[in-house]
Amino acid sequence: MSSHxxxxxxxxxxxxNKILRGKIMEELLKILEELKPDxxxxxxxxxxDNALLDSFDIVQLVGQLNDAFDIEITPKDIVPENFxxxxxxxxxxxxxx
Amino acid sequence: xNFKSYSFIFFLLISLLCYYIAPKKRQWICLLFAxxxxxxxxxxxxxxxxxxxxxxxxxxxxxxxxxxxxLQQKKSELAKDEFKIEKAKSTSRKRIVLVIVLLITLxxxxxxxxxxxxxxxxxxxANVGLEFLRVGKSRSLILPLGISFYxxxxxxxxxxxxxxxxxxxxxxxxxxxxxxxxxxxxMGPINRYDQLGKQLKEEHSFDSENIKHGIMLILFGxxxxxxxxxxxxxxxxxxxxxxxENLPGVLIIFAILMFSVYQYADFSGGIDMCLGFAKLFGIxxxxxxxxxxxxxxxxxxxxxxxxxxxxxxxxxVFYPLALTKRMQSISKFFMNKKNAFAKHLARTxxxxxxxxxxxxxxxIWHGPELHFVFWGLYNGIVIAxxxxxxxxxxxxxxxxxxxxxxxxWRLFQIVRTFIIVNLGAYFxxxxxxxxxxxxxxxxxxxxxxxxxVFSFNYLINVFDDxxxxxxxxxxxxxxxxxxxxxxxxxxxKIDVYEAIQKKNIAFRWGAYYLMMILVILAQSFAPDNPxxxxxxx
Numbered sequence: 001m002s003s004h005x006x007x008x009x010x011x012x013x014x015x016x017n018k019i020l021r022g023k024i025m026e027e028l029l030k031i032l033e034e035l036k037p038d039x040x041x042x043x044x045x046x047x048x049d050n051a052l053l054d055s056f057d058i059v060q061l062v063g064q065l066n067d068a069f070d071i072e073i074t075p076k077d078i079v080p081e082n083f084x085x086x087x088x089x090x091x092x093x094x095x096x097x
Numbered sequence: 098x099n100f101k102s103y104s105f106i107f108f109l110l111i112s113l114l115c116y117y118i119a120p121k122k123r124q125w126i127c128l129l130f131a132x133x134x135x136x137x138x139x140x141x142x143x144x145x146x147x148x149x150x151x152x153x154x155x156x157x158x159x160x161x162x163x164x165x166x167x168l169q170q171k172k173s174e175l176a177k178d179e180f181k182i183e184k185a186k187s188t189s190r191k192r193i194v195l196v197i198v199l200l201i202t203l204x205x206x207x208x209x210x211x212x213x214x215x216x217x218x219x220x221x222x223a224n225v226g227l228e229f230l231r232v233g234k235s236r237s238l239i240l241p242l243g244i245s246f247y248x249x250x251x252x253x254x255x256x257x258x259x260x261x262x263x264x265x266x267x268x269x270x271x272x273x274x275x276x277x278x279x280x281x282x283x284m285g286p287i288n289r290y291d292q293l294g295k296q297l298k299e300e301h302s303f304d305s306e307n308i309k310h311g312i313m314l315i316l317f318g319x320x321x322x323x324x325x326x327x328x329x330x331x332x333x334x335x336x337x338x339x340x341x342e343n344l345p346g347v348l349i350i351f352a353i354l355m356f357s358v359y360q361y362a363d364f365s366g367g368i369d370m371c372l373g374f375a376k377l378f379g380i381x382x383x384x385x386x387x388x389x390x391x392x393x394x395x396x397x398x399x400x401x402x403x404x405x406x407x408x409x410x411x412x413x414v415f416y417p418l419a420l421t422k423r424m425q426s427i428s429k430f431f432m433n434k435k436n437a438f439a440k441h442l443a444r445t446x447x448x449x450x451x452x453x454x455x456x457x458x459x460x461i462w463h464g465p466e467l468h469f470v471f472w473g474l475y476n477g478i479v480i481a482x483x484x485x486x487x488x489x490x491x492x493x494x495x496x497x498x499x500x501x502x503x504x505x506w507r508l509f510q511i512v513r514t515f516i517i518v519n520l521g522a523y524f525x526x527x528x529x530x531x532x533x534x535x536x537x538x539x540x541x542x543x544x545x546x547x548x549x550v551f552s553f554n555y556l557i558n559v560f561d562d563x564x565x566x567x568x569x570x571x572x573x574x575x576x577x578x579x580x581x582x583x584x585x586x587x588x589x590k591i592d593v594y595e596a597i598q599k600k601n602i603a604f605r606w607g608a609y610y611l612m613m614i615l616v617i618l619a620q621s622f623a624p625d626n627p628x629x630x631x632x633x634x
Contacts, residue, residue: 051400054396055411055415055416055419055448055452056444056445056448056449056452056484058416059416059419059420059428059444059447059448059451060428060443060444060448062420063425063428063429063432063443063447066425067429067432073420074260074420075260075412075413075416075417075420076260076261076262078412078416
């Protein structure tokens with residue numbers, strides 16, 4: 001019986017995780033699309049390397065991410081590895097939460 | 098050491114010889130010794146300053162690193178709330194170290210660069226004599242070689258360790274090698290420890306490819322410096338160093354355009370030579386220029402000009418400033434208003450203020466003179482305004498059906514940016530603000546006759562000597578065309594060096610010889626003691 005519960009809770013955990021991940025990503029994409037409507041954030045992986053986001057965009061984005069996810073992004077977090085794609089941004093948000 | 102002097106060439110050859118015949122594990126010691134010899138030539142007293150900055154940042158980084166480490170160790174032992182308290186304690190201890198390090202390093206730089214100018218300013222304002230407070234007689238003291246560049250480099254290392262970006266260096270001699278690396282000392286670029294420091298630790302085998310590439314960079318840089326910059330510098334001074342009454346605008350514009358060519362040729366040429374010297378040792382430094390005159394906006398220009406300074410300012414001044422709670426609260430204030438204009442202000446106001454402050458600092462960094470303050474503010478305000486007015490420009494473009502993706506539009510943007518940069522150059526090059534304004538006004542309101550100004554009799558009055566002018570004009574034009582074509586190729590993502598290497602032997606050697614001959618020819622007209630405009634910063 002107990003093993004059955006464990007299995008179920010593991011199953012639930014994965015689903016919750018997926019939902020949470022989806023929620024964060026959804027919110028993140030909404031913020032990004034509002035910031036720069038002409039960029040396809042779902043596929044773009046060179047937001048910094050291809051100079052699609054400038055420093056003014058990043059300052060605005062950081063402010064909005066801080067508010068939306070209740071995190072504190074500091075200057076040390078502003079590196080291309082964190083800001084190059086929606087996926088890397090999502091990972092940074094997760095690590096700061 | 099002058100790059101053209103026999104002592105420098107001898108120093109370079111001996112350093113390279115020792116570097117490549119030494120056991121690989123000892124190569125870095127050879128390079129360190131070379132740095133010390135190079136630095137000693139600029140005056141032994143200067144060692145005090147570079148050592149003080151190096152020791153301060155080295156010890157500061159070691160201290161903050163140990164605080165970071167202690168905190169990490171406690172992370173697993175403490176509960177979340179306790180860890181938060183401990184983290185706050187660590188942060189305040191680190192901040193004390195930060196303040197001490199910045200006070201000492203920036204204090205030395207600020208004292209040497211601005212102290213006398215500050216005293217003179219107070220004297221002039223209060224009409225009192227404070228000569229006893231001045232050090233020496235001149236407005237700014239003779240600065241130790243490369244003080245701005247190594248100070249910025251040392252601060253970037255300290256800040257990165259402070260922020261936990263990488264581990265601190267345990268060996269002071271190795272750290273000092275990074276700070277005193279001689280190719281960067283004269284005019285930068287401002288290197289980062291995680292890029293240059295890593296390479297300085299690696300073993301470098303002799304590779305003829307590095308030598309070929311290094312020589313090509315040195316020759317290309319030398320051509321820019323000696324065939325363009327050095328031949329233009331006195332001509333520009335003849336027009337812009339004196340405040341002539343009734344000087345026609347066309348001549349002023351001509352001098353400002355020469356200045357634009359001069360400063361790019363001088364600074365990027367010098368940087369190319371420095372990158373070439375480093376390449377001879379198998380080391381790649383950060384590029385400092387990316388075809389700046391092909392920029393499509395002033396902000397874009399500053400991403401392509403003096404790149405290492407721009408990145409330094411962005412990482413260590415702009416973001417820390419724009420992301421402060423105060424700045425963020427300005428943003429939040431506008432965000433809460435919920436209308437589109439307020440949202441636009443939420444974006445532009447904090448970043449714009451941060452940007453203006455950065456450019457003000459860049460201006461002051463260029464020197465303790467009012468015209469640099471104006472020049473810095475001009476750049477900061479234009480960039481902030483262009484971001485602020487972006488929606489307006491976009492609407493105008495849409496209404497006028499301007500094809501913004503077309504080549505013609507891009508060309509227009511490039512020309513527009515070039516004009517904006519040149520308007521700033523009036524305040525950059527002309528040392529008196531009143532003269533800048535007067536020359537700028539005359540450029541538009543008193544253009545004069547092109548035919549009259551470019552006549553022999555008029556030009557001989559302005560430049561005194563025109564005997565060798567035709568030969569110099571040919572040298573300047575040939576070299577400028579080479580630089581222009583190279584820039585177009587680079588802008589089209591073509592690696593010019595690689596492209597030359599793929600050509601046949603005659604073309605390859607022709608490229609080396611052409612630049613060498615141009616540099617040798619230019620020596621007949623070059624000033625006796627050429628200096629680089631960014632050498633004493």
